[in-house]
Amino acid sequence: MNEIASHRHEPAGNLVRSLAITARDDIVGGLLKPHVYGRLGWLDTKRRYRRTVLGPFWSAASLAISVTALGSIGVGLWRQPAADYIPFLAAGMIVWLLIQSVLTESCVTFTSNPTLFRQIRLEYSVLAYALVWRNLLAFMHNMVVYLAVYLAFAPQRLGLIQLLILPGLAIVALNAAWIALLLGMVCLRFRDMQPLIANLTQITIFVTPIFWPPDVLQAASRVVFVTLNPVYHLIEVVRAPLIGTAPAFENYAAAITTALIGWTATYLVFQRYRKRIAFWS
Amino acid sequence: MVRLIVDNVHVAYPIYNSQQNMRRALFARTIGGLIQSETRRPNVLLVNALNGVSLDLMEGDRLGLVGHNGAGKSTLLRVMAGIYEPVAGRVLVEGRMTPLFDTMPGLDGEDTGYENIVTAGYLHGMTHAEIERKIPYIESFSGLGEFLSLPYRTYSSGMMMRLGFSIATAVDPEILLMDEGIGAGDASFAERATKRLEEFAGESRIMVLASHSEQLLRKTCNRAALMQSGRIMALGSPDEIFARYRELPHAAAPEPVLN
Numbered sequence: 181m182n183e184i185a186s187h188r189h190e191p192a193g194n195l196v197r198s199l200a201i202t203a204r205d206d207i208v209g210g211l212l213k214p215h216v217y218g219r220l221g222w223l224d225t226k227r228r229y230r231r232t233v234l235g236p237f238w239s240a241a242s243l244a245i246s247v248t249a250l251g252s253i254g255v256g257l258w259r260q261p262a263a264d265y266i267p268f269l270a271a272g273m274i275v276w277l278l279i280q281s282v283l284t285e286s287c288v289t290f291t292s293n294p295t296l297f298r299q300i301r302l303e304y305s306v307l308a309y310a311l312v313w314r315n316l317l318a319f320m321h322n323m324v325v326y327l328a329v330y331l332a333f334a335p336q337r338l339g340l341i342q343l344l345i346l347p348g349l350a351i352v353a354l355n356a357a358w359i360a361l362l363l364g365m366v367c368l369r370f371r372d373m374q375p376l377i378a379n380l381t382q383i384t385i386f387v388t389p390i391f392w393p394p395d396v397l398q399a400a401s402r403v404v405f406v407t408l409n410p411v412y413h414l415i416e417v418v419r420a421p422l423i424g425t426a427p428a429f430e431n432y433a434a435a436i437t438t439a440l441i442g443w444t445a446t447y448l449v450f451q452r453y454r455k456r457i458a459f460w461s
Numbered sequence: 462m463v464r465l466i467v468d469n470v471h472v473a474y475p476i477y478n479s480q481q482n483m484r485r486a487l488f489a490r491t492i493g494g495l496i497q498s499e500t501r502r503p504n505v506l507l508v509n510a511l512n513g514v515s516l517d518l519m520e521g522d523r524l525g526l527v528g529h530n531g532a533g534k535s536t537l538l539r540v541m542a543g544i545y546e547p548v549a550g551r552v553l554v555e556g557r558m559t560p561l562f563d564t565m566p567g568l569d570g571e572d573t574g575y576e577n578i579v580t581a582g583y584l585h586g587m588t589h590a591e592i593e594r595k596i597p598y599i600e601s602f603s604g605l606g607e608f609l610s611l612p613y614r615t616y617s618s619g620m621m622m623r624l625g626f627s628i629a630t631a632v633d634p635e636i637l638l639m640d641e642g643i644g645a646g647d648a649s650f651a652e653r654a655t656k657r658l659e660e661f662a663g664e665s666r667i668m669v670l671a672s673h674s675e676q677l678l679r680k681t682c683n684r685a686a687l688m689q690s691g692r693i694m695a696l697g698s699p700d701e702i703f704a705r706y707r708e709l710p711h712a713a714a715p716e717p718v719l720n
Binding site: 197198200201216219220223230296297298299300301302369455458459460 | 562
Protein backbone atom coordinates (compact mmCIF):
# COMPACT_ATOMS: atom_id res chain seq x y z
CA MET A 181 0.00 0.00 0.00
CA ASN A 182 1.39 3.35 -1.00
CA GLU A 183 0.26 5.24 2.04
CA ILE A 184 2.17 2.94 4.30
CA ALA A 185 5.33 3.31 2.26
CA SER A 186 5.15 7.10 2.43
CA HIS A 187 4.73 7.06 6.19
CA ARG A 188 7.43 4.56 6.85
CA HIS A 189 10.09 7.14 7.62
CA GLU A 190 7.97 9.36 9.78
CA PRO A 191 9.29 9.67 13.30
CA ALA A 192 6.94 7.77 15.55
CA GLY A 193 5.08 9.99 17.99
CA ASN A 194 4.97 12.93 15.64
CA LEU A 195 1.96 12.32 13.47
CA VAL A 196 1.32 8.72 14.33
CA ARG A 197 2.61 6.95 17.39
CA SER A 198 3.86 3.43 17.43
CA LEU A 199 2.07 1.05 19.74
CA ALA A 200 5.31 -0.64 20.78
CA ILE A 201 6.46 0.52 24.22
CA THR A 202 9.66 -0.24 26.08
CA ALA A 203 10.10 -1.73 29.53
CA ARG A 204 11.00 1.71 30.82
CA ASP A 205 7.82 3.26 29.39
CA ASP A 206 5.86 0.54 31.12
CA ILE A 207 7.50 0.89 34.54
CA VAL A 208 7.49 4.70 34.56
CA GLY A 209 4.17 5.11 32.73
CA GLY A 210 2.51 2.75 35.19
CA LEU A 211 3.93 4.64 38.15
CA LEU A 212 2.39 7.85 36.79
CA LYS A 213 -1.09 6.35 37.06
CA PRO A 214 -1.64 6.38 40.83
CA HIS A 215 -5.38 6.79 40.31
CA VAL A 216 -5.49 3.44 38.49
CA TYR A 217 -3.38 1.29 40.81
CA GLY A 218 -4.68 3.21 43.79
CA ARG A 219 -8.21 2.30 42.84
CA LEU A 220 -7.42 -1.31 41.97
CA GLY A 221 -5.63 -1.78 45.29
CA TRP A 222 -8.31 0.01 47.27
CA LEU A 223 -11.17 -1.93 45.67
CA ASP A 224 -9.41 -5.20 46.48
CA THR A 225 -9.27 -4.10 50.11
CA LYS A 226 -12.86 -2.93 50.08
CA ARG A 227 -14.02 -6.27 48.69
CA ARG A 228 -12.63 -7.95 51.79
CA TYR A 229 -15.10 -5.95 53.84
CA ARG A 230 -18.06 -7.09 51.80
CA ARG A 231 -20.46 -9.41 53.58
CA THR A 232 -18.15 -9.85 56.55
CA VAL A 233 -18.15 -8.19 59.92
CA LEU A 234 -14.41 -7.94 60.45
CA GLY A 235 -13.35 -7.71 56.81
CA PRO A 236 -9.62 -7.08 56.53
CA PHE A 237 -9.46 -6.98 60.32
CA TRP A 238 -9.61 -10.75 60.16
CA SER A 239 -5.94 -10.68 59.37
CA ALA A 240 -5.41 -8.40 62.37
CA ALA A 241 -7.44 -10.81 64.50
CA SER A 242 -5.40 -13.83 63.45
CA LEU A 243 -2.25 -11.82 64.01
CA ALA A 244 -3.42 -11.06 67.55
CA ILE A 245 -4.03 -14.75 68.17
CA SER A 246 -0.60 -15.74 66.82
CA VAL A 247 1.13 -13.11 68.91
CA THR A 248 -0.65 -14.29 72.02
CA ALA A 249 0.09 -17.96 71.40
CA LEU A 250 3.66 -17.65 70.14
CA GLY A 251 4.36 -14.94 72.69
CA SER A 252 3.45 -17.23 75.57
CA ILE A 253 5.73 -19.97 74.23
CA GLY A 254 8.54 -17.61 73.32
CA VAL A 255 8.73 -15.98 76.72
CA GLY A 256 9.51 -19.36 78.22
CA LEU A 257 11.64 -20.57 75.35
CA TRP A 258 13.97 -17.60 75.08
CA ARG A 259 13.75 -16.77 78.81
CA GLN A 260 12.92 -13.19 78.07
CA PRO A 261 10.57 -10.93 80.01
CA ALA A 262 7.16 -10.65 78.38
CA ALA A 263 7.50 -6.87 78.23
CA ASP A 264 10.49 -7.30 75.91
CA TYR A 265 9.62 -10.36 73.91
CA ILE A 266 5.96 -9.73 73.07
CA PRO A 267 6.54 -6.25 71.60
CA PHE A 268 9.50 -7.67 69.62
CA LEU A 269 7.38 -10.55 68.32
CA ALA A 270 4.37 -8.37 67.44
CA ALA A 271 6.49 -5.86 65.51
CA GLY A 272 8.31 -8.61 63.63
CA MET A 273 5.11 -10.49 62.79
CA ILE A 274 3.42 -7.39 61.37
CA VAL A 275 6.32 -6.70 59.03
CA TRP A 276 6.66 -10.37 58.18
CA LEU A 277 2.97 -10.60 57.25
CA LEU A 278 3.51 -7.74 54.82
CA ILE A 279 6.52 -9.41 53.20
CA GLN A 280 4.90 -12.82 53.20
CA SER A 281 1.73 -11.68 51.46
CA VAL A 282 3.76 -9.72 48.92
CA LEU A 283 5.72 -12.90 48.15
CA THR A 284 2.71 -15.17 47.82
CA GLU A 285 0.51 -12.69 45.97
CA SER A 286 3.34 -11.83 43.58
CA CYS A 287 3.00 -15.27 42.07
CA VAL A 288 -0.47 -14.37 40.86
CA THR A 289 0.18 -10.76 39.79
CA PHE A 290 -0.62 -11.77 36.24
CA THR A 291 -2.35 -15.12 36.54
CA SER A 292 -5.20 -13.66 38.58
CA ASN A 293 -5.93 -10.84 36.13
CA PRO A 294 -5.77 -12.35 32.66
CA THR A 295 -8.95 -10.64 31.46
CA LEU A 296 -7.58 -7.26 32.43
CA PHE A 297 -4.60 -7.17 30.16
CA ARG A 298 -5.99 -9.33 27.38
CA GLN A 299 -8.87 -6.95 26.90
CA ILE A 300 -7.14 -3.64 27.21
CA ARG A 301 -3.78 -2.01 26.71
CA LEU A 302 -2.39 -1.49 30.16
CA GLU A 303 1.04 -1.03 31.64
CA TYR A 304 1.80 -4.36 33.28
CA SER A 305 3.58 -2.55 36.10
CA VAL A 306 0.23 -1.09 37.20
CA LEU A 307 -0.74 -4.54 38.49
CA ALA A 308 2.48 -4.74 40.52
CA TYR A 309 1.92 -1.30 42.03
CA ALA A 310 -1.68 -2.20 42.86
CA LEU A 311 -0.40 -5.27 44.70
CA VAL A 312 2.04 -3.19 46.74
CA TRP A 313 -0.61 -0.62 47.61
CA ARG A 314 -3.12 -3.27 48.64
CA ASN A 315 -0.57 -4.82 50.98
CA LEU A 316 0.36 -1.49 52.50
CA LEU A 317 -3.34 -0.97 53.25
CA ALA A 318 -3.45 -4.39 54.90
CA PHE A 319 -0.36 -3.42 56.91
CA MET A 320 -2.19 -0.37 58.22
CA HIS A 321 -5.07 -2.58 59.36
CA ASN A 322 -2.60 -4.78 61.23
CA MET A 323 -1.20 -1.76 63.00
CA VAL A 324 -4.23 -2.00 65.28
CA VAL A 325 -2.60 -5.04 66.87
CA TYR A 326 0.68 -3.17 67.14
CA LEU A 327 -0.95 -0.29 68.98
CA ALA A 328 -2.82 -2.60 71.31
CA VAL A 329 0.34 -4.58 72.19
CA TYR A 330 2.49 -1.51 72.73
CA LEU A 331 -0.10 0.33 74.79
CA ALA A 332 -0.42 -2.76 76.97
CA PHE A 333 3.22 -3.86 77.25
CA ALA A 334 5.54 -1.03 76.32
CA PRO A 335 3.90 2.40 76.12
CA GLN A 336 7.25 4.02 76.94
CA ARG A 337 8.62 2.81 73.59
CA LEU A 338 6.15 4.89 71.57
CA GLY A 339 7.55 8.24 70.45
CA LEU A 340 8.91 10.25 67.59
CA ILE A 341 11.30 7.46 66.60
CA GLN A 342 8.27 5.69 65.13
CA LEU A 343 8.37 8.22 62.28
CA LEU A 344 11.23 6.15 60.89
CA ILE A 345 8.61 3.54 59.99
CA LEU A 346 7.80 5.61 56.91
CA PRO A 347 11.19 5.49 55.17
CA GLY A 348 11.38 1.83 56.17
CA LEU A 349 8.03 1.11 54.53
CA ALA A 350 9.13 3.05 51.45
CA ILE A 351 12.17 0.78 51.11
CA VAL A 352 10.02 -2.31 51.59
CA ALA A 353 7.56 -1.03 48.97
CA LEU A 354 10.41 -0.39 46.55
CA ASN A 355 11.45 -4.01 46.96
CA ALA A 356 7.90 -5.30 46.86
CA ALA A 357 7.34 -3.70 43.46
CA TRP A 358 10.18 -5.55 41.75
CA ILE A 359 9.24 -8.77 43.50
CA ALA A 360 5.65 -8.45 42.24
CA LEU A 361 6.81 -7.83 38.70
CA LEU A 362 9.55 -10.46 38.58
CA LEU A 363 7.73 -13.26 40.39
CA GLY A 364 4.57 -12.36 38.47
CA MET A 365 6.36 -13.03 35.20
CA VAL A 366 8.24 -16.11 36.33
CA CYS A 367 5.15 -17.73 37.84
CA LEU A 368 3.09 -16.92 34.76
CA ARG A 369 5.55 -18.67 32.48
CA PHE A 370 6.51 -21.54 34.78
CA ARG A 371 3.51 -22.74 36.71
CA ASP A 372 5.76 -24.86 38.93
CA MET A 373 7.14 -21.78 40.58
CA GLN A 374 4.12 -20.86 42.65
CA PRO A 375 4.18 -23.88 44.99
CA LEU A 376 7.96 -23.59 45.18
CA ILE A 377 7.76 -19.95 46.28
CA ALA A 378 5.04 -20.80 48.80
CA ASN A 379 7.33 -23.44 50.21
CA LEU A 380 10.37 -21.18 50.43
CA THR A 381 8.28 -18.46 52.05
CA GLN A 382 7.21 -20.85 54.75
CA ILE A 383 10.80 -21.79 55.52
CA THR A 384 11.91 -18.16 55.54
CA ILE A 385 9.85 -17.36 58.61
CA PHE A 386 11.83 -19.91 60.62
CA VAL A 387 15.32 -19.06 59.39
CA THR A 388 14.81 -15.32 59.83
CA PRO A 389 14.88 -13.72 63.28
CA ILE A 390 11.17 -13.10 63.76
CA PHE A 391 10.24 -15.57 66.50
CA TRP A 392 13.75 -15.62 67.88
CA PRO A 393 15.90 -12.62 68.72
CA PRO A 394 18.93 -12.27 66.38
CA ASP A 395 21.28 -12.23 69.38
CA VAL A 396 20.68 -15.89 70.21
CA LEU A 397 22.79 -16.85 67.19
CA GLN A 398 26.56 -16.46 67.26
CA ALA A 399 29.48 -16.71 64.85
CA ALA A 400 28.93 -18.42 61.51
CA SER A 401 25.24 -19.17 61.89
CA ARG A 402 24.60 -15.54 62.76
CA VAL A 403 26.38 -14.44 59.58
CA VAL A 404 24.31 -16.80 57.45
CA PHE A 405 20.86 -16.28 58.93
CA VAL A 406 21.12 -12.68 60.07
CA THR A 407 23.87 -10.68 58.37
CA LEU A 408 23.50 -12.23 54.92
CA ASN A 409 19.73 -12.68 55.09
CA PRO A 410 18.09 -9.97 52.95
CA VAL A 411 14.72 -10.64 54.54
CA TYR A 412 16.18 -9.82 57.96
CA HIS A 413 17.30 -6.38 56.80
CA LEU A 414 13.99 -5.70 55.06
CA ILE A 415 12.16 -6.56 58.25
CA GLU A 416 14.56 -4.60 60.41
CA VAL A 417 14.17 -1.28 58.56
CA VAL A 418 10.53 -1.28 59.67
CA ARG A 419 10.70 -3.39 62.83
CA ALA A 420 13.39 -1.36 64.58
CA PRO A 421 11.38 1.88 64.49
CA LEU A 422 8.25 -0.08 65.46
CA ILE A 423 10.12 -1.30 68.54
CA GLY A 424 11.33 2.21 69.22
CA THR A 425 14.94 2.12 68.02
CA ALA A 426 16.64 3.34 64.87
CA PRO A 427 17.65 0.71 62.30
CA ALA A 428 21.39 0.21 61.91
CA PHE A 429 23.14 1.67 58.91
CA GLU A 430 23.84 -1.83 57.61
CA ASN A 431 20.09 -2.56 57.59
CA TYR A 432 19.40 0.38 55.31
CA ALA A 433 22.43 -0.37 53.16
CA ALA A 434 21.45 -4.01 52.72
CA ALA A 435 17.78 -3.29 52.04
CA ILE A 436 18.62 -0.63 49.46
CA THR A 437 21.23 -2.89 47.84
CA THR A 438 18.59 -5.62 47.60
CA ALA A 439 16.30 -3.15 45.85
CA LEU A 440 18.99 -2.15 43.38
CA ILE A 441 19.97 -5.70 42.54
CA GLY A 442 16.34 -6.78 42.36
CA TRP A 443 15.30 -3.94 40.11
CA THR A 444 18.25 -4.52 37.80
CA ALA A 445 17.39 -8.19 37.39
CA THR A 446 13.70 -7.41 37.01
CA TYR A 447 14.38 -4.73 34.44
CA LEU A 448 16.51 -7.07 32.34
CA VAL A 449 13.91 -9.83 32.43
CA PHE A 450 11.04 -7.43 31.87
CA GLN A 451 12.78 -5.76 28.95
CA ARG A 452 13.31 -9.06 27.26
CA TYR A 453 10.02 -10.82 27.99
CA ARG A 454 7.45 -8.06 28.46
CA LYS A 455 5.90 -8.66 25.03
CA ARG A 456 5.36 -12.29 25.84
CA ILE A 457 3.27 -11.70 28.95
CA ALA A 458 0.05 -11.48 26.95
CA PHE A 459 0.87 -14.80 25.28
CA TRP A 460 1.88 -16.57 28.46
CA SER A 461 -1.42 -15.90 30.14
CA MET B 462 -6.65 13.41 12.41
CA VAL B 463 -7.36 9.81 13.11
CA ARG B 464 -5.37 7.06 11.60
CA LEU B 465 -4.53 3.41 12.12
CA ILE B 466 -1.72 1.79 10.18
CA VAL B 467 -0.91 -1.89 10.37
CA ASP B 468 2.38 -2.46 8.63
CA ASN B 469 3.27 -6.00 7.58
CA VAL B 470 2.43 -7.50 10.95
CA HIS B 471 3.29 -11.05 11.93
CA VAL B 472 2.10 -12.68 15.14
CA ALA B 473 2.94 -16.16 16.39
CA TYR B 474 1.51 -17.66 19.55
CA PRO B 475 3.71 -19.96 21.54
CA ILE B 476 1.70 -22.76 23.09
CA TYR B 477 3.08 -24.07 26.35
CA ASN B 478 1.32 -27.15 27.41
CA SER B 479 3.79 -29.60 28.75
CA GLN B 480 3.83 -30.27 32.44
CA GLN B 481 7.56 -30.78 32.17
CA ASN B 482 8.02 -27.28 30.92
CA MET B 483 10.35 -26.06 33.61
CA ARG B 484 12.39 -29.23 33.61
CA ARG B 485 12.82 -28.95 29.87
CA ALA B 486 13.82 -25.33 30.09
CA LEU B 487 16.42 -26.10 32.76
CA PHE B 488 17.64 -29.13 30.89
CA ALA B 489 17.94 -27.25 27.61
CA ARG B 490 20.04 -24.62 29.35
CA THR B 491 22.50 -27.18 30.66
CA ILE B 492 23.06 -28.96 27.40
CA GLY B 493 22.71 -25.96 25.14
CA GLY B 494 25.24 -23.76 26.86
CA LEU B 495 24.68 -20.15 27.75
CA ILE B 496 23.81 -18.85 24.34
CA GLN B 497 20.48 -20.42 23.57
CA SER B 498 18.58 -19.11 20.64
CA GLU B 499 14.96 -18.46 21.50
CA THR B 500 13.79 -20.02 18.27
CA ARG B 501 15.59 -23.25 18.91
CA ARG B 502 13.27 -24.41 21.63
CA PRO B 503 12.11 -27.90 20.97
CA ASN B 504 8.55 -28.91 21.67
CA VAL B 505 7.12 -25.42 21.74
CA LEU B 506 4.22 -25.30 19.39
CA LEU B 507 3.93 -22.08 17.45
CA VAL B 508 0.70 -20.98 15.84
CA ASN B 509 1.19 -18.35 13.19
CA ALA B 510 -1.88 -16.27 13.82
CA LEU B 511 -1.02 -13.39 11.51
CA ASN B 512 1.24 -13.62 8.47
CA GLY B 513 2.05 -10.22 7.09
CA VAL B 514 -1.09 -8.16 7.50
CA SER B 515 -1.08 -4.58 6.24
CA LEU B 516 -3.88 -2.06 6.45
CA ASP B 517 -4.16 1.70 6.37
CA LEU B 518 -7.32 3.10 7.88
CA MET B 519 -8.25 6.77 7.83
CA GLU B 520 -11.09 8.90 9.08
CA GLY B 521 -14.42 7.52 8.09
CA ASP B 522 -13.19 3.98 7.52
CA ARG B 523 -15.43 1.42 9.15
CA LEU B 524 -13.83 -1.88 8.46
CA GLY B 525 -15.59 -5.19 8.94
CA LEU B 526 -13.40 -8.24 9.46
CA VAL B 527 -14.85 -11.35 7.92
CA GLY B 528 -13.51 -14.88 8.10
CA HIS B 529 -13.92 -18.33 9.56
CA ASN B 530 -13.09 -19.06 13.18
CA GLY B 531 -9.36 -18.95 13.67
CA ALA B 532 -8.76 -16.78 10.61
CA GLY B 533 -6.96 -14.21 12.77
CA LYS B 534 -9.69 -11.59 13.26
CA SER B 535 -9.45 -11.38 17.04
CA THR B 536 -5.66 -11.51 16.96
CA LEU B 537 -5.61 -8.64 14.48
CA LEU B 538 -7.91 -6.62 16.74
CA ARG B 539 -5.67 -7.31 19.73
CA VAL B 540 -2.60 -6.27 17.80
CA MET B 541 -4.36 -3.07 16.77
CA ALA B 542 -5.27 -2.46 20.40
CA GLY B 543 -1.62 -2.86 21.44
CA ILE B 544 -2.36 -5.89 23.59
CA TYR B 545 -0.29 -8.27 21.52
CA GLU B 546 3.00 -7.02 20.22
CA PRO B 547 3.82 -8.32 16.76
CA VAL B 548 6.82 -10.56 16.16
CA ALA B 549 7.58 -8.50 13.07
CA GLY B 550 6.03 -5.39 11.59
CA ARG B 551 4.43 -2.56 13.47
CA VAL B 552 1.23 -0.74 14.26
CA LEU B 553 0.99 3.04 14.15
CA VAL B 554 -1.92 4.91 15.64
CA GLU B 555 -3.20 8.42 15.87
CA GLY B 556 -6.31 8.92 17.96
CA ARG B 557 -7.92 7.67 21.14
CA MET B 558 -8.57 3.99 20.90
CA THR B 559 -11.07 1.87 22.77
CA PRO B 560 -11.25 -1.88 22.53
CA LEU B 561 -14.42 -3.79 23.32
CA PHE B 562 -13.72 -7.49 23.19
CA ASP B 563 -15.61 -10.29 24.89
CA THR B 564 -16.02 -8.62 28.26
CA MET B 565 -15.17 -5.32 29.80
CA PRO B 566 -11.86 -5.39 31.60
CA GLY B 567 -11.59 -4.75 35.28
CA LEU B 568 -15.23 -5.34 36.09
CA ASP B 569 -15.51 -7.14 39.38
CA GLY B 570 -18.51 -9.13 40.49
CA GLU B 571 -18.53 -7.78 44.01
CA ASP B 572 -18.45 -4.13 42.97
CA THR B 573 -21.59 -2.25 42.02
CA GLY B 574 -22.31 -1.10 38.49
CA TYR B 575 -21.35 2.46 39.38
CA GLU B 576 -18.05 1.41 40.95
CA ASN B 577 -17.28 -0.65 37.88
CA ILE B 578 -18.02 2.28 35.60
CA VAL B 579 -15.37 4.33 37.38
CA THR B 580 -12.80 1.49 37.35
CA ALA B 581 -13.38 0.76 33.66
CA GLY B 582 -13.25 4.46 32.87
CA TYR B 583 -9.85 4.77 34.56
CA LEU B 584 -8.58 1.71 32.74
CA HIS B 585 -9.68 3.31 29.49
CA GLY B 586 -7.67 6.39 30.36
CA MET B 587 -10.54 8.69 31.36
CA THR B 588 -10.27 11.21 34.18
CA HIS B 589 -12.70 11.24 37.08
CA ALA B 590 -14.42 14.37 35.74
CA GLU B 591 -14.90 12.78 32.32
CA ILE B 592 -16.43 9.71 33.90
CA GLU B 593 -18.81 11.81 36.01
CA ARG B 594 -19.94 13.55 32.85
CA LYS B 595 -20.59 10.25 31.10
CA ILE B 596 -22.58 8.60 33.86
CA PRO B 597 -25.96 9.99 32.75
CA TYR B 598 -25.33 8.66 29.24
CA ILE B 599 -24.36 5.23 30.58
CA GLU B 600 -27.42 5.17 32.85
CA SER B 601 -29.83 5.97 30.06
CA PHE B 602 -28.14 3.97 27.32
CA SER B 603 -27.70 0.78 29.33
CA GLY B 604 -31.23 1.03 30.70
CA LEU B 605 -30.01 -0.77 33.82
CA GLY B 606 -31.66 1.66 36.25
CA GLU B 607 -31.48 0.54 39.86
CA PHE B 608 -29.26 -2.39 38.96
CA LEU B 609 -26.32 -0.01 38.65
CA SER B 610 -26.31 0.21 42.45
CA LEU B 611 -26.19 -3.57 42.82
CA PRO B 612 -23.15 -5.84 42.62
CA TYR B 613 -22.17 -6.72 39.06
CA ARG B 614 -22.40 -10.46 39.83
CA THR B 615 -26.17 -10.13 40.13
CA TYR B 616 -26.44 -9.17 36.46
CA SER B 617 -27.50 -11.53 33.70
CA SER B 618 -25.03 -11.97 30.85
CA GLY B 619 -27.13 -9.69 28.67
CA MET B 620 -27.06 -7.00 31.35
CA MET B 621 -23.30 -7.35 31.66
CA MET B 622 -23.03 -6.86 27.92
CA ARG B 623 -25.24 -3.79 28.13
CA LEU B 624 -23.01 -2.22 30.74
CA GLY B 625 -19.82 -3.07 28.84
CA PHE B 626 -21.12 -1.73 25.56
CA SER B 627 -22.38 1.45 27.20
CA ILE B 628 -19.03 2.11 28.88
CA ALA B 629 -17.03 1.39 25.72
CA THR B 630 -19.09 3.76 23.59
CA ALA B 631 -19.11 6.41 26.33
CA VAL B 632 -15.35 6.75 26.16
CA ASP B 633 -15.68 8.90 23.01
CA PRO B 634 -13.35 6.67 21.13
CA GLU B 635 -11.87 7.98 17.95
CA ILE B 636 -10.98 4.45 17.03
CA LEU B 637 -13.33 1.72 18.18
CA LEU B 638 -12.25 -1.91 18.01
CA MET B 639 -14.99 -4.46 18.55
CA ASP B 640 -15.02 -8.22 18.55
CA GLU B 641 -18.46 -9.77 18.16
CA GLY B 642 -19.44 -6.79 20.21
CA ILE B 643 -23.14 -7.18 20.25
CA GLY B 644 -25.54 -10.02 20.11
CA ALA B 645 -25.57 -11.03 23.75
CA GLY B 646 -28.16 -8.43 24.64
CA ASP B 647 -31.85 -8.88 24.00
CA ALA B 648 -33.50 -7.72 20.79
CA SER B 649 -34.32 -4.20 21.94
CA PHE B 650 -30.80 -3.58 23.17
CA ALA B 651 -29.21 -5.13 20.08
CA GLU B 652 -31.22 -2.69 18.00
CA ARG B 653 -30.12 0.28 20.09
CA ALA B 654 -26.54 -0.90 20.01
CA THR B 655 -26.57 -1.25 16.23
CA LYS B 656 -28.02 2.24 16.00
CA ARG B 657 -25.31 3.58 18.27
CA LEU B 658 -22.68 1.96 16.07
CA GLU B 659 -24.24 3.52 12.98
CA GLU B 660 -24.23 6.88 14.71
CA PHE B 661 -20.68 6.37 15.71
CA ALA B 662 -19.79 5.42 12.18
CA GLY B 663 -21.44 8.62 10.98
CA GLU B 664 -19.09 10.67 13.14
CA SER B 665 -16.31 9.94 10.66
CA ARG B 666 -13.93 8.09 12.90
CA ILE B 667 -12.36 4.69 12.54
CA MET B 668 -14.08 1.50 13.51
CA VAL B 669 -12.93 -2.07 13.12
CA LEU B 670 -15.54 -4.70 13.81
CA ALA B 671 -15.08 -8.45 13.65
CA SER B 672 -18.36 -10.26 13.36
CA HIS B 673 -20.05 -13.18 11.71
CA SER B 674 -23.23 -11.17 11.32
CA GLU B 675 -23.53 -10.12 7.71
CA GLN B 676 -26.47 -7.89 8.53
CA LEU B 677 -24.56 -5.97 11.20
CA LEU B 678 -21.48 -5.51 9.04
CA ARG B 679 -23.53 -4.32 6.06
CA LYS B 680 -25.30 -1.79 8.26
CA THR B 681 -22.28 -0.36 10.03
CA CYS B 682 -19.27 -0.84 7.77
CA ASN B 683 -18.24 0.73 4.51
CA ARG B 684 -15.24 -1.52 3.94
CA ALA B 685 -14.59 -5.13 4.67
CA ALA B 686 -11.60 -7.43 4.74
CA LEU B 687 -11.70 -11.15 4.19
CA MET B 688 -9.28 -12.98 6.43
CA GLN B 689 -8.01 -16.50 6.05
CA SER B 690 -5.09 -18.24 7.76
CA GLY B 691 -3.79 -15.01 9.24
CA ARG B 692 -3.76 -13.12 5.97
CA ILE B 693 -6.00 -10.55 4.40
CA MET B 694 -7.21 -12.26 1.26
CA ALA B 695 -9.30 -9.42 -0.08
CA LEU B 696 -10.26 -5.88 0.77
CA GLY B 697 -13.33 -4.25 -0.67
CA SER B 698 -16.93 -3.27 -0.11
CA PRO B 699 -18.95 -5.43 2.28
CA ASP B 700 -20.94 -6.78 -0.69
CA GLU B 701 -17.88 -7.96 -2.57
CA ILE B 702 -16.29 -9.43 0.51
CA PHE B 703 -19.35 -11.38 1.57
CA ALA B 704 -19.64 -12.76 -1.96
CA ARG B 705 -16.03 -13.98 -1.70
CA TYR B 706 -16.60 -15.24 1.83
CA ARG B 707 -19.42 -17.52 0.76
CA GLU B 708 -17.19 -19.08 -1.89
CA LEU B 709 -14.58 -20.08 0.67
CA PRO B 710 -14.32 -23.74 1.57
CA HIS B 711 -14.89 -24.36 5.23
CA ALA B 712 -11.24 -24.04 6.10
CA ALA B 713 -10.10 -24.31 9.66
CA ALA B 714 -7.47 -22.38 11.54
CA PRO B 715 -3.88 -22.34 10.30
CA GLU B 716 -1.93 -25.52 10.82
CA PRO B 717 0.20 -25.38 13.94
CA VAL B 718 3.84 -25.90 13.08
CA LEU B 719 6.30 -27.68 15.27
CA ASN B 720 9.18 -25.30 15.61
